[in-house]
Amino acid sequence: MELTYYGHACFGVVAGGKRLLFDPFITPNPMAAGINLESIECDEILISHAHADHLADAVALATRTGARVTANYEVTQWLSAQGIERTEPLNHGGRLRLDWGSIQYVNAIHSSSFPDGSYGGNPGGFIIESQDGCFYYSGDTALTWDMKIIAERSKLDFAVLCIGDRFTMGFEDACTAAQWVGCDEVVGVHYDTFPPIKIDCEQAQKYFASKGKRLHLPKIGTSLTLPGAGN
Numbered sequence: 001m002e003l004t005y006y007g008h009a010c011f012g013v014v015a016g017g018k019r020l021l022f023d024p025f026i027t028p029n030p031m032a033a034g035i036n037l038e039s040i041e042c043d044e045i046l047i048s049h050a051h052a053d054h055l056a057d058a059v060a061l062a063t064r065t066g067a068r069v070t071a072n073y074e075v076t077q078w079l080s081a082q083g084i085e086r087t088e089p090l091n092h093g094g095r096l097r098l099d100w101g102s103i104q105y106v107n108a109i110h111s112s113s114f115p116d117g118s119y120g121g122n123p124g125g126f127i128i129e130s131q132d133g134c135f136y137y138s139g140d141t142a143l144t145w146d147m148k149i150i151a152e153r154s155k156l157d158f159a160v161l162c163i164g165d166r167f168t169m170g171f172e173d174a175c176t177a178a179q180w181v182g183c184d185e186v187v188g189v190h191y192d193t194f195p196p197i198k199i200d201c202e203q204a205q206k207y208f209a210s211k212g213k214r215l216h217l218p219k220i221g222t223s224l225t226l227p228g229a230g231n
Helices: 059-067 073-081 147-153 171-181 201-211
Strands: 002-007 010-015 018-022 045-046 068-071 087-090 094-098 101-107 125-132 135-136 159-162 185-189 212-218 224-226
Touching: 002 185, 010 125, 010 135, 010 185, 018 125, 045 059, 045 224, 068 073, 073 087, 073 135, 087 094, 147 171, 159 171, 171 185, 171 201, 201 212
Parallel strands: 018 045, 045 068, 068 087, 135 159, 159 185, 185 212
Antiparallel strands: 002 010, 002 224, 010 018, 094 101, 101 125, 125 135
16 A cells, blocks of 8 residues: 655555545645645545644645545534535444445544634544555554554554654554554654654664564655555
């Protein structure tokens, strides 16, 4: 599967013949100044929670592309109030079955509020299954024992995990998360965007390597091919 990194926790994956975009936060991110929002095409938008650094560009992208947006109930209601018609609400444990594969909403330990401070519903992560393989996006979360359930039910090709610390897992806990979900290939997100979440990238990659795992830290705007069926 091909993954393109757009900065912070925003990335796109081509899976099941569809272009999936996660947590669109591009135009307010100075580190993603080289990304032209108008150039991004997507069929599905997935939002892990209501914080502005995960949905800032959701309305603009959904309006222009006509993409379906999947998120928790409160986020989909918020989007509907802004004129977005194609939404699919999920809550923890729920699965959306589509013609190209499935999206399951899984537990994350975090907070969730809209830019105006109102309640944003339960934060979560996603397990994506398609003919091209299976991967897990943690969303913003602490390390949680619930991750072990993922390994029992899904055979992951790779995982996308928050690694920036302070507001989410740091890279040490993310490496433990990778062990718990049974995955050796990890893409790190949610780091370096703001001073409190700056990390030592070399140290993080060496730590993963010491545990027999590979931490990918792609540059913003670049793509990489990750394990999956046919790769």
